[in-house]
Amino acid sequence: MSGAENINRKNYCDGMRDAIPIALGYLAVAFTLGIAARNAGVHALPATIMSLTNTTSAGEFAAITAIAGGVGYAELALMQLVINLRYMLMSCALTQKLDPKFSIIHRFFIGFGVTDEIFGISVARKGKLNPCYMYGAMSIAIPAWTIGTCLGVVLGNVLPGGVVSALSVALYGMFLAIIIPPARDNKVIRGLVIIAMAASFLFTKIPVIKNISSGMKVIILTVVISGVAAVLFPLPDEEKEEEEANHEA
């Protein structure tokens, strides 16, 4: 039994623990997704497979409506590209966070788990990110998303509406718990969070701009606001001491 094994196990368990609120939120949101699928005439099996293989709320909601309308395959691909392009930014950020000790194989697996929420808890980890942490989170969150979808299709409106409605805010509560503590400690982050929320709000009000899809809005605002911040408030230089580590070739 090596020390590394213990660390991996610890990370896996931490990931599972931190993903419990994600799983609760996913159950609720996926349940409403399942109801939408049922209303659109998508059966339980394909809806369940869709959630298992995609795990993307906005993308799947949009897809179900489009599929019901007989969208073309290329059009559907383009739609998913636009709505889900934000994951590309998240994956870029994760590359700088991952522990370089782990081989590239792990990157193919954690690629499945880059959702808004799992990304959120993963970047909030102290220090370098161990892929086992994401595996732990995925092992709780993805089944919840998948089962929730299935239940939504099969059970439809059995669950009281009030419960589904209330659980729908779970994911947002989690996002706040991720971004607010660093915002309290760091003036720049605090300013960015306020500006980002204000801009996001304006995007829902200004004519023409309010027609931009939510996925596109996330991309535009993230790139512009983070970009300006990177130029105006660059991070202090890293310590040189980390330089020599990790060249095993």
Added chain:
Amino acid sequence: MKHNIYLYILVMAAVTYLIRVLPLTLIKKEIKNKTVRSFLFYVPYVTLAVMTFPAILTASNSMVAAGIGFVVALILAWRRTSMFVVSLVSCAIVYILELFM
């Protein structure tokens, strides 16, 4: 439906997976450029903030209940309450408030 549902799902899954996995596998080195590093450092906070507000207000049935849930979650998060508690308390508040609305 004239198209095959499973082909639809395959197309979606392939596009979404590629979006997620390409940066992870193509960017293997630590980025040295200070501006790019700073940009990627700020990305999560901006992204999550943009996604949270004002979307939280329309997530549940009542905008007032969700708004109060939002403010309470903000206060709890500011006091470094755990993610699980922040999440659960905001749900509970929305549930209780909606009972009376």
